[in-house]
Amino acid sequence: xxxxxxxxxxxxxxxxxxxxxxxxxxxxxxxxxxxxxxxxxxxxxxxxxxxxxxxxxxxxxxxxxxxxxxxxxxxxxxxxxxxxxxxxxxxxxxxxxxxxxxxxxxxxxxxxxxxxxxxxxxxxxxxxxxxxxxxxxxxxxxxxxxxxxxxxxxxxxxxxxxxxxxxxxxxxxxxxxxxxxxxxxxxxxxxxxxxxxxxxxxxxxxxxxxxxxxxxxxxxxxxxxxxxxxxxxxxxxxxxxxxxxxxxxxxxxxxxxxxxxxxxxxxxxxxxxxxxxxxxxxxxxxxxxxxxxxxxxxxxxxxxxxxxxxxxxxxxxxxxxxxxxxxxxxxxxxxxxxxxxxxxxxx
Amino acid sequence: xxxxxxxxxxxxxxxxxxxxxxxxxxxxxxxxxxxxxxxxxxxxxxxxxxxxxxxxxxxxxxxxxxxxxxxxxxxxxxxxxxxxxxxxxxxxxxxxxxxxxxxxxxxxxxxxxxxxxxxxxxxxxxxxxxxxxxxxxxxxxxxxxxxxxxxxxxxxxxxxxxxxxxxxxxxxxxxxxxxxxxxxxxxxxxxxxxxxxxxxxxxxxxxxxxxxxxxxxxxxxxxxxxxxxxxxxxxxxxxxxxxxxxxxxxxxxxxxxxxxxxxxxxxxxxxxxxxxxxxxxxxxxxxxxxxxxxxxxxxxxxxxxxxxxxxxxxxxxxxxxxxxxxxxxxxxxxxxxxxxxxxxxxx
DNA sequence: AATGTGAACGAAACCGGTTTCGACTAAGAG
DNA sequence: CTCTTAGTCGAAACCGGTTTCGTTCACATT
Numbered sequence: 001x002x003x004x005x006x007x008x009x010x011x012x013x014x015x016x017x018x019x020x021x022x023x024x025x026x027x028x029x030x031x032x033x034x035x036x037x038x039x040x041x042x043x044x045x046x047x048x049x050x051x052x053x054x055x056x057x058x059x060x061x062x063x064x065x066x067x068x069x070x071x072x073x074x075x076x077x078x079x080x081x082x083x084x085x086x087x088x089x090x091x092x093x094x095x096x097x098x099x100x101x102x103x104x105x106x107x108x109x110x111x112x113x114x115x116x117x118x119x120x121x122x123x124x125x126x127x128x129x130x131x132x133x134x135x136x137x138x139x140x141x142x143x144x145x146x147x148x149x150x151x152x153x154x155x156x157x158x159x160x161x162x163x164x165x166x167x168x169x170x171x172x173x174x175x176x177x178x179x180x181x182x183x184x185x186x187x188x189x190x191x192x193x194x195x196x197x198x199x200x201x202x203x204x205x206x207x208x209x210x211x212x213x214x215x216x217x218x219x220x221x222x223x224x225x226x227x228x229x230x231x232x233x234x235x236x237x238x239x240x241x242x243x244x245x246x247x248x249x250x251x252x253x254x255x256x257x258x259x260x261x262x263x264x265x266x267x268x269x270x271x272x273x274x275x276x277x278x279x280x281x282x283x284x285x286x287x288x289x290x291x292x293x294x295x296x297x298x299x300x301x302x303x304x305x306x307x308x309x310x311x312x313x314x315x316x317x318x319x320x321x322x323x324x325x326x327x328x329x330x331x332x333x334x335x336x337x338x339x340x341x342x343x344x345x346x347x
Numbered sequence: 348x349x350x351x352x353x354x355x356x357x358x359x360x361x362x363x364x365x366x367x368x369x370x371x372x373x374x375x376x377x378x379x380x381x382x383x384x385x386x387x388x389x390x391x392x393x394x395x396x397x398x399x400x401x402x403x404x405x406x407x408x409x410x411x412x413x414x415x416x417x418x419x420x421x422x423x424x425x426x427x428x429x430x431x432x433x434x435x436x437x438x439x440x441x442x443x444x445x446x447x448x449x450x451x452x453x454x455x456x457x458x459x460x461x462x463x464x465x466x467x468x469x470x471x472x473x474x475x476x477x478x479x480x481x482x483x484x485x486x487x488x489x490x491x492x493x494x495x496x497x498x499x500x501x502x503x504x505x506x507x508x509x510x511x512x513x514x515x516x517x518x519x520x521x522x523x524x525x526x527x528x529x530x531x532x533x534x535x536x537x538x539x540x541x542x543x544x545x546x547x548x549x550x551x552x553x554x555x556x557x558x559x560x561x562x563x564x565x566x567x568x569x570x571x572x573x574x575x576x577x578x579x580x581x582x583x584x585x586x587x588x589x590x591x592x593x594x595x596x597x598x599x600x601x602x603x604x605x606x607x608x609x610x611x612x613x614x615x616x617x618x619x620x621x622x623x624x625x626x627x628x629x630x631x632x633x634x635x636x637x638x639x640x641x642x643x644x645x646x647x648x649x650x651x652x653x654x655x656x657x658x659x660x661x662x663x664x665x666x667x668x669x670x671x672x673x674x675x676x677x678x679x680x681x682x683x684x685x686x687x688x689x690x691x692x693x694x
Numbered sequence: 695a696a697t698g699t700g701a702a703c704g705a706a707a708c709c710g711g712t713t714t715c716g717a718c719t720a721a722g723a724g
Numbered sequence: 725c726t727c728t729t730a731g732t733c734g735a736a737a738c739c740g741g742t743t744t745c746g747t748t749c750a751c752a753t754t
Contacts, residue, residue: 011473013710024734029712039732056473060416061710063407064739071454076440089436093423097457105476107418108453110444126358126403129452235641264641271643291636294582294611296618296643360740371704376742386702408740411709 012053021049032057071105072317073130075120077137078111085261086289087306091158094310095134102318104131116201118147125153132317134158138169140203154324156317158309160203168316169330170309174204174286177302177335178211178256181284184337185254186219189346190282193221194252196241196262198231208258208286225250231262238265246273246281253281253346260285260292260301267295267342278344288338297341304335359400368396379404418452419664420477422467424484425458432608433636434653438505441657442481449665451478463548465494472500479664481505485516487550501671503664505656507550515663516677517656521551521633524649524682525558525603528631531684532601533566536693537629540568541599543588543609545578555605555633572597578609585612593620593628600628600693607632607639607648614642614689625691635685644688651682 018025023042031038031046038046049055063069074095076088096106107130109120116137121144124130131154135144138159145163148155156168178195185193195212199205209228216226229245231237238257242265245252257263263285267277275281277297285292288303312331319326365372370389378385378393385393396402410416421442423435443453454477456467463484468491471477478501482491485506492510495502503515525542532540542559546552556575563573576592578584585604589612592599604610610632614624622628624644632639635650659678666673 011475014712015710025711026713026735027733030733033712035713037732042732054473056470058411058710059474059476060407060410061739062712064405064411064741065710065712067739069407076443078440078444086433086436089423089433089439092436092439092455093425093457096423096455097425097459100457100459106455108439108443108455110440110447112444112447123403126401127406128358129406235637261638264638268641268643289638290582291611291638294615294642296615362740372741373705373743374703377703380742382743384702389702405740408709409742411711412740412742414709 011058012055014055014057017046017049017053017055020053021045069129069131070103071107071130072099072132072134072314073107073109073121073124074134074136075109075111075124077114085259085287086291087287090306091136091310094307095314098311098314099318102314104318116143118143121147125151132156132321134313134317138203139201140206154317154320156313156320158313160207162203164330165328168320168328170312170316171204171330171332172304172309173332173334174207175211175214177286178208179215180211180335180337181256181286181302182212182215184339185256185282185284185343186215186221188254188282188344190252190254191221191346192225192250192252193254193256194227194229194245196229196231196238196245196255196257196266198233198237198258198262200230205258212256225252227252231258233259233262235261235265235268238262239269240265242266242269246270246275251275251281254284254343255281256284258286260287260289260299263299263301263342264292264295267299277342279347282343282346284343286335288335293340295342300337300339300341300343302335303338304333308333358405359402361402361404364393364396364400364402367400368392416476416478417450418454418477419446419479419481419661420454420456420468420471421481421483422456422458422471424461432606432634433638434634437653438483438657441654442661445658445661446665449661451665463490465490468494472498479503479668481660481664485550486548487553501664501667503660503667505660507554509550511677512675515667515675517659517663518551518677518679519651519656520679520681521554522558522561524633525555526562527558527682527684528603528633528649529559529562531686532603532629532631532690533562533568535601535629535691537599537601538568538693539572539597539599540601540603541574541576541592542603543576543578543585543592543605543613545580545584545605545609547577552605559603572599574599578605580606580609582608582612582615585609586616587612589613589616590620593617593622598622598628601631601690602628603631605633607634607636607646610646610648610689611639611642614646624689626694629690629693631690633682635682640687642689647684647686647688647690649682650685651680655680 014025014028018028028046031043099106111120133155135155136158138157138161140162142161145161149166158170160169160171197205197209229241231241255266257266263283266283270281285299285301288301292299292301316329361372361375365375375393378390446453458467480502482502483505485504485508487509489508492508496513505517507516507518544552544556576588578588602613604613610630613630617624617628632646632648635648639646639648663676
């Protein structure tokens with residue numbers, strides 16, 4: 001691979017500034033970085049000159065000298081996995097915006113193979129391109145977490161893992177969310193409530209199904225009519241599960257889905273099979289994607305703030321970088337039942 | 348702001364390797380970078396040792412020495428602008444994946460104020476954090492383009508600008524797309540076809556409306572029944588425009604929308620007003636978002652490959668970096684009419 | 695045997711910052 | 725009028741690579 005020609009930039013360097021002011025670069029550097037041993041007079045002189053000439057320190061040079069990259073890495077799965085969701089873009093948006101506040105940059109890397117491979121993380125660690133990671137879509141046994149822990153490399157997860165006590169994390173309380181959703185459906189008089197899960201590999205799937213089971217268990221509904229179906233968090237997965245559920249002799253009157261995409265698939269098939277929504281069938285999703293509001297009927301869902309997710313993980317990670325020794329922190333946020341129209345009373 | 352403590356990494360450095368092998372770091376460097384003046388024997392010895400010890404060059408050091416950041420920047424608008432679309436995440440996914448092939452990283456920055464401000468670009472240029480930019484959602488008169496051209500800084504746009512001959516760009520042929528869509532509707536027997544535009548600030552809006560006008564002009568339809576409405580590329584904008592269009596004495600029998608979000612808003616209002624789709628009203632969108640397929644009826648749209656968009660802009664930019672003097676290149680791709688169910692014959 | 699040649703590597707400068715340490719100066723203390 | 729001391733700044737090392745230039749040595753040449 002032929003090299004990119006280097007075009008030394010004509011940007012002003014610290015030595016230019018030093019020459020101009022008759023100082024040494026060490027002094028310039030300390031003046032700009034607020035050291036106490038620089039007189040107020042020269043500090044002001046330096047700052048003024050820096051502004052005048054538009055001096056901005058060379059990031060590569062700073063990074064080398066400081067031994068820091070001031071960059072956080074995030075590894076995305078290949079898009080194919082969830083093309084239906086705006087989560088990733090909103091999450092990245094929030095993360096980068098919040099990182100910028102702290103003077104950090106966001107490096108986005110796309111995984112070529114599997115989203116959970118360790119390899120891209122290794123490369124980024126060894127090449128010293130990032131100071132920390134944000135990991136999302138966590139697994140219970142997560143190799144990425146294992147690797148970074150073994151390297152003692154800073155990171156935070158969005159989502160819990162089996163090693164919850166050994167790292168910082170932020171998560172939405174999926175269990176509680178599905179408890180709420182389930183009891184809402186029970187209150188609405190539904191007797192046959194089904195659940196479509198998804199992404200069993202994700203730890204989050206367990207919490208969601210637990211919430212469902214817990215409330216079904218507490219109720220006096222007939223368990224055999226409250227079926228749990230597997231899914232894959234895609235619209236297609238919802239379609240398949242819906243076929244199986246709705247073609248039963250006693251089909252559910254309400255279906256709780258692990259995410260909105262699944263719910264959309266369910267609604268599609270339900271309509272094809274002649275179910276009216278919400279009269280014959282209530283459908284609840286999870287994610288709160290904006291497009292759900294434009295469905296017919298508008299999708300009822302559990303929504304949460306992605307902006308908050310980004311902000312929280314960034315705060316946790318920055319604190320970790322600042323104080324590596326501090327005990328690990330975690331935070332849980334809640335999803336809100338957003339009833340828009342795809343759910344109703346059981347008649 | 349207190350500084351992050353520096354934890355000098357225990358990663359192996361080039362000097363460690365040099366010591367270990369009894370060579371100098373210059374020799375190690377040249378051996379690993381394929382210089383001709385290193386004997387095959389030592390080259391192999393060096394490579395072997397590098398693998399054995401897991402040596403990976405420090406990126407900050409390389410970047411400083413090379414005067415390159417090997418990083419491409421992209422500045423995202425604050426999410427509020429288009430929460431309905433998966434474009435951004437797919438685009439980023441494709442870009443980062445394609446950049447990785449060339450050994451480049453992707454730096455994602457989020458604009459705090461306006462998407463079209465120059466300021467974040469300036470900061471990234473002056474701090475030497477990136478070697479080039481990918482700009483999207485271009486304006487006809489684009490300050491970002493003006494700035495980067497004035498600095499002679501490499502970039503490529505996704506979307507055309509007024510200074511089309513002065514930079515590399517990739518775009519979808521919006522004019523042709525809307526020509527096709529319009530003539531499709533004409534062929535289906537529609538006599539009253541309306542258009543809802545959007546994002547007038549974007550250059551792309553002009554091409555789309557031009558395509559519409561051109562085909563309406565060529566036809567013998569009554570122009571007064573082929574209304575053009577403004578929009579803002581949001582669902583809300585579609586709703587507002589739909590109200591105005593459909594509450595006319597002679598409402599359109601087909602509405603062509605500048606994007607899918609708008610089309611969803613239109614469909615929502617149309618249904619509320621009692622229009623059956625597609626029997627009473629055909630609606631066409633643009634973008635090809637996956638979720639459109641789950642609408643009722645599934646949204647007909649003009650779709651294109653976002654992966655391709657990412658790949659093309661990356662190729663253009665990398666070539667520019669490799670050969671800064673070459674004449675500018677551009678490429679146009681086409682959108683495909685994807686008829687899913689929201690359009691039909693005019694009865 | 696002296697000279698020329700090319701292959702292979704070492705030495706050192708350089709990239710542009712940061713940080714430690716020491717020197718100088720002026721003011722305050724005795 | 726010396727001696728400290730604090731306040732300022734310069735000098736230089738350092739971060740970890742890359743690259744230029746020159747040296748060394750083996751070997752072929754005459």
